Amino acid sequence: MTALLPRRGLAQILALIVILAVDRVVSPQFFDLRLQDGRLFGSLIDVLNRGTPVALLSLGMVLVIATRGIDLSVGAVMAICGAIAASLADGHGLPVVLAATLGAGLVCGLWNGFLVAVLGMQPIVATLILMVAGRGIAQLITEGRIVTFSSPDLVWLGNGSVLGLPVPIVIALGMLILTGAVVRGSALGLLIEATGGNARASELAGVGTRAMILAVYVWCGVCAALAGVIAAADIMGADANNAGLWLELDAILAVVIGGTSLFGGRFSLVLAVLGALIIQTMNTGILLSGYPPEFNLLVKAVVVLAVLLLQSPKFSGLAGIAARLRRTKA
């Protein structure tokens, strides 16, 4: 059992199971799946599909947070890239659209990375700049309008399916595998964890800590770009005001639920994505239950608290002391 389920992920997996069970109670059809026109439908698929933007963001965010940084600009980067995609979609092919948007995400990431790694700005302030400016840039691109498009290629990216699964899910899964392969297949993972754990010591051990920090912000930008394209493709348009709004906070939340400390160091890509799924499972469950969406925020807070308590060594320490007291009394 312990070999299959690492102890680190136990709290998250338990939380997901509990929330799924609750969802099953409020909505009896929750686990129903049906195949229609070669595509799977059902609440579970919805959860995965709706969860892709935050899951993609959390893939980049978890690496940034592992270096003891944070990226507040990902929501704004989504808006910029969604705007670019929508503006180009009807005149250009999908490769051009993707190259332009991912390139824009990369430039955004480079900017953040430059401010943090080279100029030494505090990450929260450095990325706040693009968080604010980015939405303005997105509005300039769309000229303040909601830009719609009908390019079938781009629409397929948001609504099509591959082997029965919606394309966004496939993209997110692909990105998880790609990020995992790059980070854990090379020495990047270790060097990022060392940089986040103790940057001074890592620098003295010969680790190129600046390059590490620059790289994670760039990757975070690319992930946000992809999330922005998918969000735009989903609604067949770009809304510079609302695309990706507040999603940076969900992404940070997903990473924290996934057990990565905001103080940097150890991180887990899989658990961060699991964190994103936990958030989306809650959102969907509350929508299905018929409760007003306002409850969503409260319930989210309670679940986050529960997961964090389960992870906290102090809390388990307290639980351990309580158990010992009970035993000595007996």
Added chain:
Amino acid sequence: MENNSDPASPLLEVRGLSKSFGAVRALQEVDFTLRAGEIHALLGENGAGKSTLIKVVTGVFPRDAGIVRLGGEEVAPRSAKAALQAGIATVYQEVNLLPNLSVAQNLFLDRQPMRFGIVREGEMRRRAKALLADFGLDIDVTAPLGNYSVAIQHVTAIARAVDLSARVLILDEPTASLDRHEVEILFGIMRELAKRGIGIVFVSHFLDQVYEISDRITVLRNGRLVGERETASLPRLELIRMMLGRELAETTSVRASATEHGAREICASFKGYGKAGYIAPFNLELRHGEVVGLAGLLGSGRTETARLVFGAERADGGEARVEGATVRLQSPRDGVRHGFGYCPEERKTDGIVAELSVRENIVLALQAKRGLHRPLSRREQDEIARRYVKMLDIRPSDPERPVGLLSGGNQQKVLLARWLATSPRLLVLDEPTRGIDVGAHAEIIRLIRELCDDGLSLLVISSELDEIVTYSDRVVVLRDRAHVEELAGEAIDVGNILAAIAADDAAMQEAGA
């Protein structure tokens, strides 16, 4: 004086104070006596126990054993605030006031004059002005404290402490960031306060200042009391010996195999290497299979030399050569690329990555050297970790344990392993035995000898002179951020090192006499 204490009677008495952090005994049965109206210097090298003594007396750390009496009555403050209320105030090197608040607010923080629940700003300003006038300071007390120089911040902190009815004032390295003129002002204030009957503890590593201001000196070494003397009757050489050396005349005999050098190949050499305001240009040759010791007092430029040699700090002049070829050492990465390794003095902040495992900490430098695209497989990592855990006898022997949970000695071994795994040609060790229990201490010294016999070149900094004498083939002596003497072969003994460290001071004393 308000209190009728006799100026010669003890104001603050510390008896048999002990404190351990884990296996490290930071203080062992230390006695300390401060008389009313005296300025008492507390001296010792890094890790001697000065800060621990201060922090235990002021209740920052709980004590393991011993008593503290203030004016004859036993006190046991549980916090710095309680100590302050009892009459013991501390001003640290980094002034712990709030730079964004005004001078007046800082002076009356927590005790602002109030009326109807509202702070009486005018009254506070007036009283702040009067208080500082007492210290010969006439400044705008409404300006933020951070606008003023460190000297004025220090005086403000002292004024606040004294106004809080302090009878004992502890100044921890107060002059470290002051210029000569500011030091004069501070000393004037200290003399004035002493005249009023306040007992002042002065912690400093500037011996000139200690001789200028203090009436009495207490020296600590490795957590033990070495002795208490009157400043006027303590020659400098004697003081330095108290701080650095045990009475170890016989240690020279341990160093039996005094090797002929020159026969050995030069591993790295530095010519006119230095950095303005950091360390004066120096020449240094490091040979294969040779240990070069760096000796000197705290702040003499030992660590600065080490950082420059490794590349952690950039030189602004001079030439570095590795195996004969000129190289540029601009960053630790450059140092690592040329086969250098550096175990810094501050293991926790500059050495280990506490959260990562022993295995990950050991492979870190090697992995950084190989680059991203050539990752060590998990099998290779396990093998490297296992080899060094066994070779250096790292305990506990579980390579997956977070390194932060290991003892200081074992953390030091992990850092050694990190560099040994890179097969270095030169290892720079800054205080490799500091804060390590006795058993591990001996092991690390044995390791240094073994590594050297394997052809490694070592540059070792230590405050333990008898230790340096034991393993060094040559000893470079530093003073005031410059290399002043190099001893080799027969000339290496504690007496000669001490003489070199004190040479300048002795000359000055004679000139002054």
